[in-house]
Amino acid sequence: MKVETLAVRTGGAPDPATGAVSPPIVLATTFEHGAASEKLHGFLYIREDNPTQVRLEEALAAVDGGESALAFASGMAAGTAYLQAQPAGAHVLFQDDLYYDFRNVAKDLLPRWGLSATAVDMGDLEAVRAALRPETKLLWLETPSNPLMKVCDIAALAEIGRSNGARVLVDGTFAPPTIQRPLDLGADVVLHSTTKYLGGHSDVQGGGLVFRKKNELYDATRHLRKVLGGVASPFNSWLVLRGLRSLGCRVERHCANALAVARALAALPRVSTVHYPGLESHAGHAVARRQMSAFGGMLSFQVRGGRDAAVGAVSRLKLFLPATSLGGTESLIEHRRSSEGPTSQTPDDLLRVSVGLEHPDDLVADLQQALA
Numbered sequence: 001m002k003v004e005t006l007a008v009r010t011g012g013a014p015d016p017a018t019g020a021v022s023p024p025i026v027l028a029t030t031f032e033h034g035a036a037s038e039k040l041h042g043f044l045y046i047r048e049d050n051p052t053q054v055r056l057e058e059a060l061a062a063v064d065g066g067e068s069a070l071a072f073a074s075g076m077a078a079g080t081a082y083l084q085a086q087p088a089g090a091h092v093l094f095q096d097d098l099y100y101d102f103r104n105v106a107k108d109l110l111p112r113w114g115l116s117a118t119a120v121d122m123g124d125l126e127a128v129r130a131a132l133r134p135e136t137k138l139l140w141l142e143t144p145s146n147p148l149m150k151v152c153d154i155a156a157l158a159e160i161g162r163s164n165g166a167r168v169l170v171d172g173t174f175a176p177p178t179i180q181r182p183l184d185l186g187a188d189v190v191l192h193s194t195t196k197y198l199g200g201h202s203d204v205q206g207g208g209l210v211f212r213k214k215n216e217l218y219d220a221t222r223h224l225r226k227v228l229g230g231v232a233s234p235f236n237s238w239l240v241l242r243g244l245r246s247l248g249c250r251v252e253r254h255c256a257n258a259l260a261v262a263r264a265l266a267a268l269p270r271v272s273t274v275h276y277p278g279l280e281s282h283a284g285h286a287v288a289r290r291q292m293s294a295f296g297g298m299l300s301f302q303v304r305g306g307r308d309a310a311v312g313a314v315s316r317l318k319l320f321l322p323a324t325s326l327g328g329t330e331s332l333i334e335h336r337r338s339s340e341g342p343t344s345q346t347p348d349d350l351l352r353v354s355v356g357l358e359h360p361d362d363l364v365a366d367l368q369q370a371l372a
């Protein structure tokens, strides 16, 4: 079945007790078990598993084509659980342009967890090969990346990982499974902040890991989730599952709108650079064409005149809302360096945009007046 169909249907079997077509939100924290804690109904305690979260995991695994998935309370909870599951002494190779809180984790926490990390431009395969160490166990890709929209070749990097005994994780938060399926390209794990496109309405926080194989790292990550408590709540699982139902059509419109906005921005004299993989001028366009069926709803651009010009443009916008996060129905914009804070390495003239589902003409007109 096609991914759009899987997104609509998986994990959606009618409730066996009532026939309800929309699955129940099971709020129970504990479940009847046998005299010696036998799992009579498949569940024991909420921090381990609950029925609504299990439905979501079934759907997450299906849309990314993995054997298994784990749902978390946030994208950060998901990503850090996978990092903590790495063997002691492991080295992690991160992409150089990376969601800034994972950069903070690499800098502040990995050493405390007995892991080491370096950053490399994943678009440069020779640089990746050169950065590998005997103890490198994980290549962490973000494609397209946040906020520079860099694209890296998942298949080529999966091959490099495989031949060097390292697993490959792709943070696919900017590219949901209806447009990019990293496991089909050889990656081992996909990470999603389901807070974004999968939830889709800026009203739920969550994270997901989808595993190509239900292997020992799946077991280790699942164990960490149970003992550290980062599991997704029943209500949030339900909201993400609900969002997933319309993922295919929402993402189509996000992508079409983003392409229209990117092209319009590229024509504005006050804009120096537009970072959008759907533009032929983008350095990663050819790779993106190969591994994505559309280019996503995220883009960033740089404004001539530096920080003041960029921030000034944001203040003149009427339709784009200045706010962080992404993947909701409404268009958002932010001066990324301000939101990342003092450790930011993002250019000062850069604005990041989450293109929503409004009519593209209205979005383009708003940007044109703000950057006139």
Ligand SMILES: Cc1ncc(COP(=O)(O)O)c(C=O)c1O
Pocket (backbone or CB within 6 Å): 074, 075, 076, 077, 099, 142, 146, 171, 173, 174, 192, 193, 194, 195, 205, 206, 207, 325
């Ligand atoms: C690429 C990427 N990965 C992971 C995360 C973290 O997700 P969450 O905010 O759900 O913890 C974000 C958040 O913006 C992100 O942009």
